[in-house]
Amino acid sequence: MKKEDQRTKITKEIFRRTLISLLETENLNRISVTELCKRAELSRATFYTYYIDIFDLFEKIENSVYEKLEQFLKEHDSNASRLEKIVEYVGEHNRLFSVLLNVDGSSNFKRSIMKLTRSFAGSDDKSERSNIHDYIEDYAVDGSISVLLHWLQNGKKESPQTISNLLTVLQSYSDKDIENVIKTS
Incomplete structure (x- = not known):
């Protein structure tokens, strides 16, 4: 796989930032390639060089963020340091996360985050846990996202x-508390 040249990186970053900016005020389903390109001051031909459609660009943004979060989880041993790095990253990219966590259809992103956190919490194997633990994890992830x-x-x-x-x-x-409730149930 060949390395992207600087112009390509800059162009893709312009498309990413422009889409994030548009998503602050518009629904993903209502944003057209024409509108995005006009706002980005780049041609539609340039857009189609890199992306299939708006949803492809959005998915690539989600995947990029997912990979970065996964990297933080792999690089740090303790949950506290992992969480701190993730919160710092979210804070540094607040516009991006405000959009990603609020966009209609971002449930795929939230599901990916849940699956990722389960894999690092050692709870990906459903056979070793009760359904109650699924509720606990959903609550923890959704609660964390809300915070x-x-x-x-x-x-x-x-x-x-x-x-x-x-x-x-x-x-x-x-x-x-939940462990106590489960024990007494």
Whole structure:
């Protein structure tokens, strides 16, 4: 696989940023290639050199973010340091995450995040856990996403470390309580 030249990288980044900007005010289904290219000040021919359609570009953005999150999970041993790096990344790319986590159809992205977190939590094997654990993981991921969105939408007043600590405490609190409920059920 040959390396992209600098012009290609810049062009793709312009398309990515322009789509993110449009998604702040418009639904993904309503954005046309023509509108995107006009806003990006690039030709449709250039767009079609790299992408099939708007959804292809959006999927590539999602995949890029997923790969970065996966990299953070692989590079760090402790859940606390993983979470802190992820929160820092989300904070640095707040427009991107505000869009990705709010876009209609981003449930695929959320499902990918759930699957990724399960694989690193060692809970990907459904045979070794009850259905209750699926509820717990869904709650934890959706709750974490809600906390991150709230943080982004309110101007990131707290530090990434404070948010990652909050998420860690909330998760450990939930785990203990839920384990007690399961034992008594």
